[in-house]
Amino acid sequence: MYLQMEGKVGMAAILVKELIFFFHGGDPSITIDKNGTFVTTIKGTLSFQGIYSHYSNDNGLKWSNQKTISTDDIERATTATDIDANSIYYGRIYSCWAKLFPPYSIGFSYSNDGAQNWTSPTALSTVNLRRAGGEITIGPNNEVYICWAGITSISPLLKSMLDLLHHQMAV
DSSP states (O other): OOEEEEEEOOEEEEEOOOOOOOOOOOOOOEEEOOSOOOEEEEEEESSOEEEEEEEETTTSSOOOEEEEESSSSSEEEEEOOOOOOTTTTTOEEEEEEEOOOOOEEEEEEEETTTTSSOOOOOOSSSHHHEEEEEEEEETTTOEEEEEEEOSSSOOOHHHHHHHHHHHHHHH
């Protein structure tokens, strides 16, 4: 990852050191908070399931020890920050993820202190339906939007084709 910083003299690209963390299972998500703190969330490994965060106050040169957000077996996590200075949640960092095993909920947590601490995970949906994704973004009025896919045993395309075929046979 590269960070570009604009200064009075010009623009410089700074290489952010490779993230080397224990229990790193891949799928990192990164955001930058209101103070310029880099925050990354990473899924754990098979031996250390969960979602973990790290933060850096020096543009990624050094990273904090990991902080456990959840010990759920997850698909991956995404992270976003409210960067609107007029928002009552200015600087809050949000994270969400899809659980891989029942109950197949979407997990959610947030931090108000640059990822030093996280709230206890909350399940956003309790319908027992396998899910994928968990994408998070902040809306124009500081709303937190989270979307995910529900996985079924029937393809939506196949179902649409069967419905169309059934409709044509009925005519």
